[in-house]
Structures are given as C-alpha cells and as structure tokens.
Amino acid sequence: GLCRILEEQPEWRVVAQAANGLDAIRLATELKPGLAIVDIAMPGMNGIETTRHLRRDLPELRVLIVSMHADIPHVARALQAGAHGYVLKDTSDAEMVRAVNLVASGTPFL
Numbered sequence: 001g002l003c004r005i006l007e008e009q010p011e012w013r014v015v016a017q018a019a020n021g022l023d024a025i026r027l028a029t030e031l032k033p034g035l036a037i038v039d040i041a042m043p044g045m046n047g048i049e050t051t052r053h054l055r056r057d058l059p060e061l062r063v064l065i066v067s068m069h070a071d072i073p074h075v076a077r078a079l080q081a082g083a084h085g086y087v088l089k090d091t092s093d094a095e096m097v098r099a100v101n102l103v104a105s106g107t108p109f110l
Contacts, residue, residue: 002037002066002096003017005093005096005097006037006100007044009078009097009100012100014036015031015033015091016028016033016041018041018043019043020042020044020045021038021042021043021044021045021046021049021053022044022045023044023048023052024036024038024050024054025045025050025053025054025057027060028054028057028058028061028092029057032058032061033061034061034062034104035064035100035104036054036062036063037062037064037066037100037102038050038051038054038063038064038065038066038083039065039066039067040065040066040067040068040069040074040078041067041068044055045060047065047066047067047078048065048077048081049081049082049092051063051065051078051080051082051083052082052087054082055081055082056082062084062085062103062104062106062108063082063083063084063103064083064084064085064087064099064100064103065078065083065085065087066085066087066088066089067086067087067088067089068088068089068090074086075110084106084108084109085099085102085103085108085109085110086109086110087109088101090095104108
C-alpha cells in the first residue's frame, strides 16, 4: 500500500524496496536516495538500528520511520537514532504524503 501511495506522486520515485534492515542499508549505500522510509518492525535488524546505521553512514539521508506504535518510548528511540520523522501505519494516505513531503524538505514530522 505505501509504495502505491508513493508511486502516485509524480514528483517522487521509489528506487528500491528492502525486505530487512541489512538490505535497506546496502541499497541506501548503493543508490544514495534522498529519503528512506523505514518500518520500525523489520526482520533481522529493526528499524531503530537500521536508522542508526543509515544516519551514521549517510548523514545527508532523511529518514521517516513508519510504525504501528503510538507510544512515546518508540517515538523517542526513533528520534534518538536519527529519524527525521515518525508516522503511524494507519494514517490516511493524505497524511502519509504530507509526512513524506515534510521530511523530504527538511521539516520534522511527528
């Protein structure tokens, strides 16, 4: 569903999809996207650790965490890892587009 939402935006291009955190790090290192949308609950390496690695290795990369967890500890860990935004998976399509636009342009989104 998220890829469909993103691909409907003419100004955006989905350059890769990763099945897990290690793949996300490898693909981001190879492709150097401007924004990574990272699921907090990925197999192998979770989204918090993936974000920490991405921000260390690619400091210019903007990271938006997508999560089903609305509690403050999850949000705090994501921000401490270097995420620029945090959005819930059940948010509306319009709000997801808004979150991506804001984070991609350098504005934090929570």
